[in-house]
Amino acid sequence: MTPPPPPPLNRRVFLHAATLIAAAPGLSLLPAGRSSAAVPRAAAAAASLRPFALKDVTLGPGVFAAKRALMLDYARGYDVDRLLQVFRANAGLDARGAVAPGGWEGLDGEANGNLRGHYTGHFLSMLAQSYGSTGEEVYAERIRTIVGALTEVREALRREPAVLSVPGRSTQSTGDAARTAVENVRGSYQYVELPPAVLNASPAVTLSAWVRPTHNAAWARVFDFGDGTTRYLYLAVRNASGVPRFALTTGGAGAEQAVNGTAPLPLDRWSHLAVTLSGTTAILYVDGVAVGRNTAMTLTPRSLGTPANNWLGRSNYPADPLFAGALDDVDIWSRALSPAEVAELGTGSGTAAPSAGAGDLASYRMDETSGGTLADASGRALHATLRRSWGGPSHPGFLAAYPETQFIALESMTRGDYTAVWAPYYTAHKILRGLLDAYLNTDDARALDLAAGLCDWMHFRLSRLPASTLQRMWGIFSSGEFGGIVEAICDLYALTHRPEHLALARLFDLDRLIDACVAGDDILDGMHANQHIPIFTGLVRLYEETGEARYLTAARNFWDMVVPHRTYGIGGTSTAEFWRARGVIAGTLSDTTAETCCAYNMLKLSRTLFFHDRDPKYMDYYERALHNQVLGSKQDRPDAEKPLVTYFIGLLPGQVRDYTPKAGTTCCEGTGMESATKYQDSVYFAEADGSALYVNLYSASTLTWADRGVTVTQTTDFPVEQGSTLTINTTAGNRPAAFDLRLRVPEWARDGVKVTVNGVPVPETPRPGGYFTLSRTWRAGDTVRIDVPFRLRTESALDAPATQTLFYGPVNLVARDPRRTFLPVSLHHNTALSGDLLPSLTPVPGSPLHFTTPDGITFAPFAEGTEDPTHAYIHRTEPRVVLGTLDSGVTNPSAPDGTTLLDAIWAGAPFASKRALVDAVAATVRTWTAEGRLSEADGDRILSTARRASYQP
Structure with missing residues (x-):
């Protein structure tokens, strides 16, 4: 069934949401015209503190601006077509010659790239934050490019596969642009299905094709006819040794009668590949020259009968790769062509018909430029059909860089295997979050449509599953990881108010963990850290949207289980991605300590909890992790190809940080890109009624508080400087503004914090570990100086x-x-x-x-x-x-x-x-x-x- 489209939303509400949710989740938004009587009970749970949008806080000179500048340059210059390559390939679209980033973001990376697409979501969020912070159009343009491409990808996934027409092999030798060929992009899961009668039980055969392989994977087939892995005939571009191979068997791999070539076919160039079989002799040809011969053949195509599977580009062995590259002039004859005939085929320009004529069993000129049918020119009308190995088309709303089968397979898994299924809902979260951030910062309605459609699809998929299946899925290490998807879905629901979106968010409840945390039962020992931290930010958002106190209680208690009991001095947590026993710090130090994603997500959880509890401990932790692990995770040098962010930060003696782990496209590089473009997101918060302004961090910056007609500028070189000067100005006709200014006094500041207003000392002594409030009517030019003396101290494990x-x-x-x-x-x-x-x-x-x-x-x-x-x-x-x-x-x-x-x-x-x-x-x-x-x-x-x-x- 097709889910209903989202209801139309008021643009003013969209833009209002952009100033709130883009900065941080934590508010339930009402569509225009909605009465308070219709408000869900979540309204009572909404936080009364509000963050500021990134555009409202401008960074001044200092360590944060310097680190951000490096990431802004990376965001400005990286080729986004490389990010889109895996999406376009999956949809069978032209990848424009782009090469995927590699590492986790590509087919050749760890676990065959089963996490591909996640990095694009992070990149979208980084671009959105960059645009929100700077207003530079280059970032908005790159967002539009990605969103437009993803719109095309989703549409293509909803259709049957269509041929990708490329210049044919004659273009290589003659420049004849009129000839075309058909390409299957690597990662498209496409192959060609031939009719069952194509071999016609012939006692002799010639297989001929022009091929332009684009990848050196072993065992990719050009032709494969068979009934499985026992009875088959194939012609492969590469065997295990990298050379072409023809084989025929009725007894499985150990009984293959075969001919091997002598040299690999070149990549990205046309080659002619042919084999002839008659009587006891099989001859393998490359570019019209015989390169291998077997004179002891006893099997023929007739030995196979009528094979069930008749394929171009696919193997009867499910684990073998699909052929990646282009095919042209594919012919099958019921006789063995002579060496002269094959030589003519292998050296001809393609502009004139060969003397052998078209294959009498089947002949495909590959001249199609659209559709999914390849015409047979043999006269037998055995037209071929382009297929996807995973089936399809996808269900409405589905969007990913790999097939829907990743999600389907998870539903029957009982234990994790990331080489088979690697966190598909985690990847969906990154894409969803990126789309939401793109929409909220650029107002591109296509991004919201993609985000809503993706959530419609997830609801369609998950709402049909028994609760026991969902609990099993979400408890599986790695494969069942879903990141911060609940937070993102709640943010979407705040825009759409569609009940199925809120229902979807609740389908990710991991009851065992929630119930334990509500009871204060610490079960974290042995759990994967970053799989679970973002769950709790989502639970706070669910509390805000449903009013169910158990969600907020679970998040509060969880935070206290991590800080300080599993937290290193720099603010990070986890060793080798996992938590160990409570209170064990020195005993867990390793070269894989403090996964950077964990710090990113602990910061999000801390600020979200602060919106509700206003407990200064959350901002003390925020400062610790931000000023140390997060800043230290970004290398201090430019790079056009990689973000240069750590994965792990080893805390053993003599550790050297690795800023390019796994080719630089891991989860931590993704969150690292985001961290470096939102350093200002928690410097200031405000009471929702405008009665108070919280200064949480001392950072060179200027806040534009439009609702109050006020700007606040911090002039400081903190932490080189031990304090900050705040200058308050008004933008509404210099009218005075009455509000409380609440200055955070760090818990570590125990040597006498001093505050002056317009040069006059404030008589009260600010106490560490809290907020010091200045209540007054502020006038243009008022200055506040806070001196926060440092001391050198140690913290013991x-x-x-x-x-x-x-x-x-x-x-x-x-x-x-x-x-x-x-x-x-x-x-x-x-x-x-x-x-x-x-x-x-x-x-x-x-x-x-x-x-x-x-x-x-x-x-x-x-x-x-x-x-x-x-x-x-x-x-x-x-x-x-x-x-x-x-x-x-x-x-x-x-x-x-x-x-x-x-x-x-x-x-x-x-x-x-x-x-x-x-x-x-x-x-x-x-x-x-x-x-x-x-x-x-x-x-x-x-x-x-x-x-x-x-x-x-």
Whole structure:
């Protein structure tokens, strides 16, 4: 059945949606004229915070703008026809000579490219964000090109296959443009079916064809006649050794009577391939020259009877590839042509009829330029038909770069096998998300039509399945992965309000996981991380659209299971793509730690939860992951062919980041492209009623808050600069604007954050880990300065206190050193009263945020996208108790959990004065002496050292 078309929507509503959903999901939108009485109960669940569209926040100079510029150049210059190649090929359309990107995005990549199409979806999102951020028409034009092509692809998939007409073989030798041939593009799944009587049980045969192969796959057939893998006759372009082969058998592969060629046929050039068989002799010809002979043949075509399968370009072995390339002048004779006749065929220009005439069994000139029927010129009217190996045409709305069979096969799978089925709904999500982003940023109605059609098709497909089948599918590792498709479907529903779209979103509920998270039951150990993180962003959106509290509860509890219990210092999570036991950090460090997609999706989930809970912990995490893993995942150099983004970020000692994994088209390169073109998406949020503005991140930027007639400009070089200046101006006739300005005070900012308004200090002291509110009527030119002093601190791995990572404010510092063992680092030999470890390091002149230790180890920001070997974690070693540069001569004792005496002393920082520090030393010494970890004499020496030492503030 054909799903009904989407109802017409009001363009004003479309554009309003663009300013909201493009920036972030989280709002239910009402079509024009819809009364509040008709609003679904989701209205009560909608978040009262709203994000700003990317166009409303302009990045200023700084690290984010510099990283983004690299990705904008890549988006501007990459050939989008390469992305479209796999879509066009799948639909049997002209791929325009483009070569697919490779890696996961092509037929030759991992698992035969079963994820192809995902990268195009990411690329569309990147283009949409680039256009939304910059307004440069080049990005909109590229979006229109892709959307137009995908529209053509969907239409082609709905039709029976049609011939792709290309210049024929005579053009190569004579330039005769009038002659044409038929090409089957690799990845089109197309072949030619001949009528059953084509061989006519002939005792002799000649097979002749001009071929222009475009791929070097072994066992691709030109001709194949048979009933399966026991009785068949074939002529292949390449055997396992890469040379042509003719074979005939009635006993399977082991009983083949065959003739092999001597050299491979060239790619992308016409060659004539023929075989003659009469009596006991079979001769194989290439370009009219005999290249192989078998004089002991006992089988003939008559031995096969009337084969069920009579094909050009397809093998009776299902695993063999289809022939990729062009065919011209295909003939079959019921006799063995003479060597002279074959030579004439193999060397002729094609402008005159050969003396052998047309094949008397079948003859196809391949002159068709449309349709799916190939005319037979033999006089027997055995016309051939172009077919797809997977059947078809596709159901209405289907759009992909591979056949619908990927989705169908998943429905009967009981265990994952990505070489057979690799996450088709994950790929569908990327395409859907890209189309939605394209529509919301360019108002191209074709993109919305494609998105709605794809969801109509998914609903048609999934709504017929039993709930038990759906639960089994979504629980299968890799094959059943569906990414953030629920979020995207909910965003579509916010535009269409079609019930089947909301129903579709709920068909992806993975009840076992949802129920466990609602109950607070941590079952994440052993689960694939990125398969499940985006599920929860979708659940928050489902809460917003349905009002079902279990969805929001599950997402909240899930987040708390990941942060901090499975989170590395840089904000990433997972090792080898999976989660391990709760609280195990040092024990999971590897060269495949912190899959970059996980950070991307944790950021989305964090901001979405913040819209509802306003818990500062979400924005503390957001800052950590954004400033470290996300920024550090992008290499700091241009490249026209690859986005240069990491897949994994290994956190073992001496790791070098790989910015071109698997040819640069993995899931993480896709999300990395998106991350680098939306750095500003969470700098500011606003109350839906316009009563307050949240400043979440300190980043050089200008916000245009049109609803309030206000602009807010941040002038800062954060994080090089420890603070930011905000200038407020009005755009509505300089009228004052009353609203609350809420400045985020990071949890790590424990050294006295200061705020001034127009140069006047604010008397209240902002507390770390929250928001500091300034309530006033703002006038043009008002300035707010927030100073956020940094301190150098360490964070210990939850399962190994001595395994630590360094932070300076929000900046994760990594050691640059080629050694592959953990570096021993001491930091307490000059700790300040505030607890700041920075006095123990020396700043590197001319290199902001770079420091060296006394023994020459250099620390630099993780965010710098270099290829230096780095140490994200070091082994903290404080062998003796040193206070204020004075060595007490006492060995630094440890508690059973690994905490040392110095750790216990400095845990009480900041200290208001030296006296306060000395008192803390005395108290700690007494405790450790009483517990038998320290002798009284050593305790006295430590206390004496504390009293004699001098300390920085």
